[in-house]
Amino acid sequence: MRPLRALWGFFGSALLSIWLLLALVVVLCCGYCLFEAQPLVYQPLNRLLLWDWITSYGWTTLHNTWWFFAFIILLGLLVLNTLVCTWQKVAALLRREARGSRLDYVLRFSPHVMHLAFVVILASHLVTYVFGLNLQNNVVLLGREITIPGSEIRLKLAGIKSQFYQGTRLAFYNGRALTQDISLVLTEPGGRPVRKSLAYNSPIWFGGYSIHLKNYYPKAKRSMRRRPYANLIIRRDPGVKTFFAGTLVFAVGLLAYLWQALRQYRQRAAREAHP
């Protein structure tokens, strides 16, 4: 029982948090230099799942990628430390009666909200990189249809409309597309066709997939005569909703933490003014 208690105490310690955070800083700074030295080793992470990247690039270039593995291990330890520490602190806070203002008591939970949201964000990243589907470069010609891999959803490129810039202010951009409207028709088996509009920074969601615009043609008023096409990124990302939910909760905790810090500062200033 004693070793377990010692382990519980060790993983709940604030000193461990600081050492882990500083170790992460060192590893990430090394990672920056190594990434700069060989960026092509890391770019496949944009299309491969984590395990596929580890077996194809990670292990074979370990002299460059060691920091990535150290980073993952340190993050794992930080998650463990965060969970144990948060558990201990929240339990202590719940046992303690609210002294003074009720608002101050509630705001004291804000760092713990952030800590839990941080764990949720990391876990959702892991889910994305382990279980997701990431299909880059799905080229669809205008008027043609493809089937989304791994499903029976049919996707047809129905139209490409662009708003071309004309004027003198953005002289370098004259005649080039400022906005685009890529019209897709999606059909599930036995379902009715659904028309959706796609653009840069404006993906569409359908049947559990997200579809993003990677590239398209034509993008300028005067272009070479070629068949119009859209190059799509098709993703099934089981972690992304949890990721953004975690981000939102973290942001709420962060703002509550700021509120708490400002209140504490004002209270201290008031005490100093009227001791």
Place this chain on the structure above:
Amino acid sequence: MNPLTPYVGVLFQAAALLYVLAAVLALLRWPRLGLSLAGLALAVNLASLGLKLYLSWPMQSPYQEPFWLPAAMALIAGGAHGRGHPFLARILLALTAVLAVIAALFPMDFYLPFPRSHTMVAHIFLVASVAGKACFYAAGAAAVMFLSHEQETQDQDRTRPLFGRLIVWGFVVFTLSLFLAETWSYLGWASPVIWNNATMTSTMAVWFYYGAFLHLYLLRSWPARRRAWFAAAGVPLLVVFTLLPETGGLQWPEWLS
């Protein structure tokens, strides 16, 4: 090319010169004159940023942060002066001048605005990222001041909460900027994290560093003096891992060469 384009650089170079002059005056004998001149420098800096925005809106050019950073720092210096920290304001002006000169002499190559930056998320991200980093720089300056004035009790009392508070503000704004970056990245590139650029790792390093600072209050063995050293040590980290990647080789202004 729009004929107004060269004026973006000329205005920024003029702002950098004015910042240097303002810092020299403020550090010598004329702090008020220095601050007034810093106000003029800020106006010229903002004119340069406004013109650049006008010439790229609704898109955005990459590597703009070094030109926004002096403006954010000058605003914080003005705030410090207004809140009764005149010496800190002068130190911040000196730091602003250094950052402005670096941005003016070492600009990254000229890049055109890119279509995926056509979203409000990208513009808010830029402002939030710069504001967060400016708070971290200012916290470093406040920490250095705290360390150099530790014998003078009154000054110590006035600067003690300042670097901690600046880091709290910086951490909040910087974290929100990272969330905006992830949102933009997901909308534009289909993933909240894109492995195309090494600055992603250095940005995380900065976030973890200031996250560690915010946990220091839990250690009783870390008094204000040691925390001040920690805050001051953040400045070289910021310069090496967030400022230098956004700068390029030495380029003398055309009117000098």
